[in-house]
Amino acid sequence: MLTQLRESLGEQAVVTDPAVLAERSHDRSGSPAVGAPLAVVRPRSTDQVSLVMRLAHAHDVPVVPQGALTGLAGGANAVPGAILLDLTAMDQILRIDPIDLAAVVQPGVITADLAAAAAEQDLFYAPDPASAAESTLGGNVATNAGGMRCVKYGVTRDAVRSLEVVLANGDVIRTSPPTVKAVGGLDLTSLLVGSEGTLGVITEITVGLLPAPGPVRGITAGFSSSKAALDAANQIMAGPHRPSTLEFMDEVVIGATLAYDPDAGLPTDAKAWLLVLTDARTAAADDIASYVDVVRRHGAMRVDVADDPDRVAELLRARRVLNPAMHALRGDSLNEDVAVPRGRLFDLLVRLAELSDQVGLPIGTAGHVGDGNLHPVICFDPDDPDQVRTAHRTHELVLGLANELGGTVTGEHGIGLEKLSAVDAELGPRLRGLQRGIKDVLDPTGVLNPGKKL
Ligand SMILES: Cc1cc2nc3c(=O)[nH]c(=O)nc-3n(C[C@H](O)[C@H](O)[C@H](O)COP(=O)(O)OP(=O)(O)OC[C@H]3O[C@@H](n4cnc5c(N)ncnc54)[C@H](O)[C@@H]3O)c2cc1C
Known part of the structure; x- marks a missing residue:
């Protein structure tokens, strides 16, 4: 599989150097990796992500999608024999549209870079996790990141209009049209937001922007x-x-x-x-x-x-x-x-x-x-x-x-590895069963980020 990936993605995109594997094996939670990974793979396009998933699916190799590894729940940590799918090279802001008040970005774009690019056009990207100078949009969407401005503008989910997603078997879907209103199907965009890499790999994100606010x-x-x-x-x-x-x-x-x-x-x-x-x-x-x-x-x-x-x-x-x-x-x-x-x-x-x-x-x-x-x-x-x-x-x-007290064990950091038993208790067996059923539909062989969130 790695040979095939090297041929298609190039030598540099497939890394097995132990030092790099160790560095990419854990996020900022302090939780250790669950096991040793197979390789770090760095795709540069949706087609390349799709190929990785097709091969991983065929060979039953687990895949852990990764952004900047600033997560605080172990969600991006390595699992045994996994491909660590490092999406940080997909870092292009593809479009900022001042009419639709929207931006289209690849998942590896740094949150603060999108905010700065929007500000140059007198527009505003509202979500502001405190990690914005380092975290990626893909990671923000996958964790439904919060921040200090949520009290007025909502969480990351409230900014996301549409996603391009590579499914576990390599199929590529778009969750909805990028319009402000779109009620033609079940809301797969919201389902994917906050799914912590367990339901699909996010390869393109359309977010809504706002007119620039005043000085704080x-x-x-x-x-x-x-x-x-x-x-x-x-x-x-x-x-x-x-x-x-x-x-x-x-x-x-x-x-x-x-x-x-x-x-x-x-x-x-x-x-x-x-x-x-x-x-x-x-x-x-x-x-x-x-x-x-x-x-x-x-x-x-x-x-x-x-x-x-x-x-x-x-x-x-x-x-x-x-x-x-x-x-x-x-x-x-x-x-x-x-x-x-x-x-x-x-x-x-x-x-x-x-x-x-x-x-x-x-x-x-x-x-x-x-x-x-x-x-x-x-x-x-x-x-x-x-x-x-x-x-x-x-x-x-x-x-x-x-x-x-009627609340939740995590408001914004997510479940990852760290709060699996706590979320079992919070949701109960009926809801947990339903959620695992959704996972089975989207990822029947369980290759995507196994042992996390669900
Ligand atoms: C100093 C500091 C401050 C922070 N402040 C906040 C805060 O204010 N609010 C907040 O909510 N969080 C905060 N966090 C947590 C963290 O920054 C966020 O969870 C952030 O969204 C993670 O982004 P990342 O690019 O680092 O993702 P990673 O840590 O690399 O990954 C996080 C999860 O997303 C999945 N993932 C990543 N990219 C993709 C993709 N393209 N497709 C599918 N799944 C993917 C991974 O599998 C993993 O489960 C903070 C962390 C630090 C270190």
Whole structure:
């Protein structure tokens, strides 16, 4: 099979160098590869992907589609004897259409590059995972990536209009016409978004664009309790001034962030913190006045207005150091990604604080409060076996807690390898069975990313 691939794709496109295999065998989750792969294959076109899949299907060789490997769930990790299908060489922005407000891209395009190309035409690609400078559009679509702007613009799925997909047997399909409206069939586009490489290889993506927004401005507010901050966030969400970003930090995260970066600009005495931004082109001042009014009415102890881009960038930086700051508390951390209905967020925070006391490990929580998607971080000393065991037990308890509160074990990072049993529990046997049935239709021999997600 590799000989055939070398003949068709060229020598350079088929790599068996152990150092490259090791490098491409895992993502950023910290989970190890499940087994040693056969080769890294780097196609440059849909036809080449189709050939790889035809051969893999015929020879029963597993295939793991891969983007930039920034995933946080082990979804792109190697499995035994697999072809690691590295799609990063398919990196062309094929078209930006200012009439249809759409872009057509290959899967290896870096998210920030598409955003920059759209901005050059005064257009806007809204999805903004924090990994945008590295992650690929293919990876974003396959994980249905989120980010800080979802609260206004939705997740990656909301931007995707149509996909070209190579199926497990090498057939090439287009999931729908690229029109804004298309209800002629079952919604295969949505089915493929978030499928984590288990249902097909995404080889071309049509996304919707928007007119460029205005400059980002906003406020931060420190509160004397998490309850007050959550109530203010809920009122902002229910109001007419939809923010473009609405982020939260609890007391543990504020303390860890200040210890990590004393100049982070966070209020030292606050028990909770909100960041509320607007990117409205007109009447942004009304948005900001409304946010100030809401947080003040909920007893904010300190309100800062960030009117210039430098100040906004500083505030975003404070929120973005969540992981290194929490990591530094004890030397290691487990980062969760739960989502619950917004009305249960306070219960989530109370129960996390109780859990932290009970297990004796710090748990700090921050994240996308407007989406009900928070990232509790469990901190532990990696050199203390007791703490390591307790942290992993606590991780299971946090996932169970999300389900108990009517939510999910993953709001944006996905299942990959890491949360298979948790998603079994979340969905139950009936839904799991239905989903595996869909997989059987699209990939009857199970060559696509086996052992992940489903
Ligand atoms: C610093 C940092 C910040 C992050 N911030 C966010 C965030 O804000 N929001 C968020 O949602 N995630 C975030 N992530 C997680 C990660 O960046 C996203 O999941 C991203 O979408 C993965 O893209 P990738 O190109 O790296 O894909 P990979 O990690 O290579 O792959 C991810 C999954 O997609 C599949 N896949 C990749 N390409 C294709 C394709 N063409 N066809 C079919 N399947 C494919 C893989 O098999 C795998 O299951 C962050 C990660 C890091 C390291």
